[in-house]
Amino acid sequence: MADWNRGHGSVDGMLDAENKRLADNLATKVSRLKSLAYEIDREADDQNDYLDGMDSNFLSATGLLSGSVKRFSTVVRSGRDNRRLLCYVSLGMVLVFFLLYYIVSRIQH
Structure with missing residues (x-):
């Protein structure tokens, strides 16, 4: 009976070591995914800022072009x-x- 308890204890130790190894591996992967998610979030914010800037540039260009078209139409109609x-x-x-x-x-x- 004593041999069985000792053998059972070594199996528990092996399983515990395997669980710790897998938990460390999982923690590494979770950390990597967390850093990737942070980088994606930062890149999305940068892209949104860039697109907002483009929107204001397009609006100013649209205003400039519409004013030019109005002046051109006035000259043509005169x-x-x-x-x-x-x-x-x-x-x-x-x-x-x-x-x-x-x-x-x-x-x-």
Whole structure:
């Protein structure tokens, strides 16, 4: 009977050691998951801040474009002289852009 108790005690010791090893392994994995969850939360906050900034930038660009469209519509609806001036300015801007494109492409080669 004494041998059985001693054998039973060694099995308990082995099971206890195995449980401790598995508990340590589990604690390591839980700690790793906790740090990953913290990093994901921080990244989500950073992305939300970035998107909020983009939203305000888009709103300001929308305001700028709508004001430009209103001014352009006013010029187009006004008299013939303004339309002619608008045509000359537009043609001049296109020529300037082509000239700049040509100069930059020559410099790069």
